[in-house]
Amino acid sequence: MLVVFSLTTGEFLIAGIxxxxxxxxxxxxxxxxxxxxxxxVGMIVGGPVVTALTARRARKPLIVGLVAVSLVGNLGSALAPNYPVLLVARWVAGLVVATFFAVAIATAVGMAPEGKQASTVAKVTLGMNLGIVLGTPLGTAVGHTLGWRASFAAVAAVSAVALLLVLRFLPAQPAAATGPVRAELRVFTSPALWWAIALTAVGNVGVVMVFTYIAPLLTEVSGFSATAIPVLLLVYGAGAVLGNFLGGWLADRALLPSLVGLLAVLVAVLALFWLVSPYQVGAAVLTFGLGVLAFAIIPGMQTRVLATAGAAPTLAVAVNASGFQLAAAFAGWLGGWVIGDGPGPRAVALVAALLTVVGLGIAGHALRQDRQPVTSA
Incomplete structure (x- = not known):
């Protein structure tokens, strides 16, 4: 959980600083x-490539290496002398994240009792929630007090502690995969798996775009001071913890119907955020709501990928993580265009709502496909 906490804090910290x-x-x-x-982009490239190349590595040395690379990336971010070097350091830090999450989630789901897969995913992703609830606002506060470089240095320090704990306490385990890579790659001939990956990418792009630019949204549109941003990120993170467990509970009971319902509510909340963002009380309340919904959809999406992945769950989850980051990459670019050359910061939430409608359509399509009766020749 400490590893997941450090990875998540390192990823989302940039939103506050x-x-x-x-x-x-x-x-x-x-x-x-x-x-x-x-x-x-680091996660997009690293997800399938690093996972495929390390599939037959024993898990303890693999995890040690992944955490070490993350540590180097965050330390490089803290020491970066200019913008291009910082870009490269962020790319390096992202390279190993998808593989780590894939190994962690696939292992946990394999250990879960029948019917508890989604809630088990939610327990794993609790580290993500803690990264947002505690890591991101604390890192933002450190950045505002000591400078943004200190924020990345703090993440590197947490990664170092996590690395020591992995070395000390993680038991030796066999590799996650034993078959040939070519056989595992056959899983990607399944249309259902590609629809599940598309659901993750498209269903998340809107809310990720809003979170990426949450600081300028809340300061320039809602009128909050910079010192209020860590508190509002804490509000978002509290919603994320609630949403994480709510989403896991719902997905264990009705996977695709719950995803359709949650995405529909997310569309409505994003549109409402666009309407009320100039008002501080409304913006604060909806920041909490966005945190709930952004993480309520994650356990179900991960479980849907595992359900369609067959014999290659680790590789499928890694590619799914790359799909999520493909959405994040697009969200960063599109949100920057909306703010810089487009209609301005307030419109980010409206554009996000429209993008989430497409994700809702994909979830509806998957639900219709699952409900079609199987016909025999």
Whole structure:
């Protein structure tokens, strides 16, 4: 959980210190938003490639290596002398994240009692919630007090502690895969798996875009001070914890119907955020609501991928994580365009709502496919 906490904090931290990074490195906010894109591209590339190359590695040395690379990436971010070097450091930090999550989630689900797979995923992703509830706001506060470089240094320190704990306490385990890579790759001939991956990518792009630019949204549109952002990120994270367990509970009972319902509510909340964002009370309440819904959809989406993955769950989850980060990369670019060259910060939530409608359509399609009767020749 500490590893997941450090990975999540390192990923989402940039949302709270985006204006500080932009000002210090003399780049625009939209350009600083591309740091999210760089991290996402690292995950997109690293997810399938690193997972396939390490599938037959014993899990303990594999996890040690993954955490060590993350540590180096965050330390490099703290020491980066300029914007290009920071971009590269964020890319390096992102390379190993998808593989780590894939190994962790596939292992936990394999140990879960029947009918408890989604809620088990929710327990694993609790580390993500803690990264948002505690890590992101604390890291943002550190950045505002000591400078944004101190934020990344703190993440590197947590990664170092996590690495020591892995070395000390993680038992030796066999590799996650024993068959040939070519056989595992056959799982990607399944249309149902590709629809599940598409659901993750498209269903998350809107809410990720809003979170990436939450600091300029809340300061420039809602009128909050910069010192209020860590508190509002804490509000978002509290919603994320609730949503994580709610989503797991719902997915264990009705996987695709719950995803359809949650995405429909997410569309409505994003549209409402666009309407009320100039008002601080409404913006604060909906920040909590966005946290709930952003993480309520994750356990069901992960479980849907595992259900369609057959004999290659680790590789499928890694590719699914890459799909999520593909959405994050696109969200960073599109949100930056909306703020910099488009209609402005307030419109980010409206664009996000429209994008989430497409994800809702994919979930509805998957539900219709599952409900079609199987016909025999």
């Amino acid at each position: 985006l204006p500080d990074v932009a000002a210090d490195l003399a780049v625009s906010v939209s350009a600083a938003g591309l740091l999210t894109t760089a991290y996402a």
